[in-house]
Amino acid sequence: MAPLGGVAREPRGFSALLIVLAAVPAVYYVGAMIGDLFFETRFLGTRPIEAGEHNLGKWTLRILFASLAITPLRRITGWNWLAKHRRTLGLYAFGYLALHLLTWTLLDVQLFISEYVSWADVQKDLLERPYITIGMLAFLLMIPLAVTSTKAMIARLGKRWRVLHRLVYVIAILGVAHFFMAVKKDIREPLIYAAVLALLLGWRVWEARRSRLQSASTPAPA
Amino acid sequence: MTRHDLPSSEITPESAYLDRRRFIAAAGLAGAGLLAAGSLARGAFASGPTPQQKSLGTPYGLQPGDDPTAEEDVTSYNNFYEFGTGKGDPVENAQGFVTKPWTVKVEGLVKKPGNYQLEDFLKPSKVEDRIYRMRCVEAWSMVIPWRGIMLADVLKRAEPTAGAKFVEFTTLMDPKRMPGQRYPALDWPYNEGLRLDEAMHPLTLLATGVYGKELPPQNGAPLRLVVPWKYGFKGIKSIVRIRLTEKMPSTSWSIANPGEYGFYANVNPQVDHPRWSQATEQRIGRFRRIPTLMFNGYADQVGSLYSGMDLRRNY
Known part of the structure; x- marks a missing residue:
């Protein structure tokens, strides 16, 4: 398939632009x-x-x-040069999650900051409040993905890398569940996030089925 | 009920440099928080109210460092789901809300029921300016100078019958004027309730103003309940009906989530919300968390209402 608009190669400056743009919200909020x-x-x-x-x-x-x-976008547009930016965005997501967690720990709960808050309180939050447990689990699961995002690790892990990085689907589901459970009553906003995630995951299921059917109907090469 | 001991850090202004938008008025620090036990003490500070407090009203149950929260925050950070579920929604969506004319019904188990124009409803009562602490169930808090009348005054005039045990309050139901009611965030109209003795308590206020001005719509104009020892959601806004009942009324938040919100909703640092601790709170305008006090600091005045009650069960 010819790439959409004939954009066969990454436009100049795209990488730099992405790196800067993705950092803007973090810089602003911090x-x-x-x-x-x-x-x-x-x-x-x-x-x-x-x-x-x-x-x-x-x-x-x-x-x-x-x-x-990125993967659905690549398939639809043929812009295969987008592939390497999965890592950029994945690492950014990890960074945002780390900032979110840091904000919660130091500024919101005020562990180490407030004399009225102890480890025991945070432990209770982590173990007895399911939305926090789920959020923390998502963060912990993201650590191995961030650690194995280097070229050397990809090469070293080979096939296992792909399997390991399927964890991102679990992480995304946990993240949306965490959002749902954190709101008090009005679930309209988390519903939008759930719908977007359902679309992204649904496309993959649909695509997998389609390619399976296709390979079944075309005779195997001799 | 033992008086909450204030850690020394609370009474040294050392943390002041971390506080945002602090008021110029210095808090009276000496002998702070010593309420005359048993009676409804006027003024929390032995040294008397600060000049700023004096201009805003009489402080009740204030602790050292309890400077009134900035008016901008009091009138722009609101939970009022009838105008949207975001904290900034009410100030945005309630500006055109017309509260004149307004009628208030007093009915149920009373000898003198009535359907009043708001002015007539308020006229016989003395208007007071009182500065109260306000603790939201979401673990943030403010200090608010209210203007209003004592609910007890209204109830006494209506003459509750011997069978009356509870007071039920209802908010206006009008999805045209209250756009938040078009989405079933809660079982509209908003309903709240108090036990009759809670309702008759001299601290319980029907507020008509804040910061010396008429109540803005986002704060529950033209008439709202203020019960300073209970979580903020008990303070039902834009009241149109007050009904005396024999049975405990069902209340909006306990219908919505009975495991998280009960009828009493007394501020209690020892009983956690299932999703967060209630031991500390974030005071609006300050960075550092402060400890939450039993009955929000009004234990001396209201503790006796609940003697013998299991507050863990009756949350």
Whole structure:
């Protein structure tokens, strides 16, 4: 298939643009939180910690979805040069999740910051509050994926790398579940995230079935 | 009920440098928080209210460092699902909300039921300015200067019959004027309730104003409940009906999620919300968490209402 618009190769500057764009929300929310908390600015409204934490969480999902959109996008457009950006976006998603978790730990729960909060409290959160357990599980599962994202690791793991990196589907589902369970009553926003994820995963199921049927109907080469 | 001991860090202004948008008024620090036990103490500070507090009203149950929350925050960060479920939705969606004319029904087990124009409903009562702590079930809190009348005043005039045990409150039901009611976030209209003795307590207020001004629509204009020792969701907004009943009324949040929200909803640092701890809270405008106090700091005044009750079960 000819690539859409004849864009057979990566346009110049695309990589740099992606790296800069994907960093913008993180820089904004971290900067805005620090400004609002310590320098009297008012970027994030009445509760900057809550706003920063929630938005970093949502951006984790958005960037994770973007990385999951690359394969379908490649198939539809023929822009195969997009492939290598799965890693860029995947690593960014991990970074956003780490910032989300850091915000929760240090600024929201205030472990190590508040004298009224102890390890035991955080332990209770992690073990007894399912939405936190699920969120933490997603973070832990992402660590091996981030660690094995280097070229050397891909080469070393061979086939096992692909199997390991299927964990990203589990992580995405856990992330959306975490969002659902964290909202108080109005589930409209997490529903949108669930719908997007369903689309991304559904496409893969559909594509797998289609290619299976196709290979079954075409006679094997002699 | 033992008085909550304040850790020394709370009374040293050392953490002040971390606080945002602090008020200029310095908190009276000496002898702070010493309420006259048993009675409804006027003014939390032995040294008297600060000049800023004096201009806003009489402080009730305030602790050291309880500066009134910035008006901008009080009137722009609201839970009022009738105007949307986001905290910023009410201030955006409620601006055209017309509250004149407004009628309030008083009915049920009373000798003198009535259907009042708001002005007539309010007229016989003394209007007071009171500064209260407000603790949301979501573990954030504010200090708010309310203007209002004592609910007890209204109830006494209606003369509850001997069978009356509870008071039920209902918000206006009008999806045209309250766009949030077009989405079933809760079982509309919003319903709340108090035990009659809670309703008669002198701290329980029917607020008509905040910060010395008429209540803005996002804060529950023209008439809302304020029960400072309970989580904020008990403070039902835009009230149109007050009904005295024999049975415990069902309340919106306990219908929506009975495992998370009960009828009493007393502020209690020892009883966690299933999804988060209630031991500490984030005070709006401050960075550091502060400990949540039993009955939100009003234990001396209201603790006796619940003596002998299992507060873990009656959450």
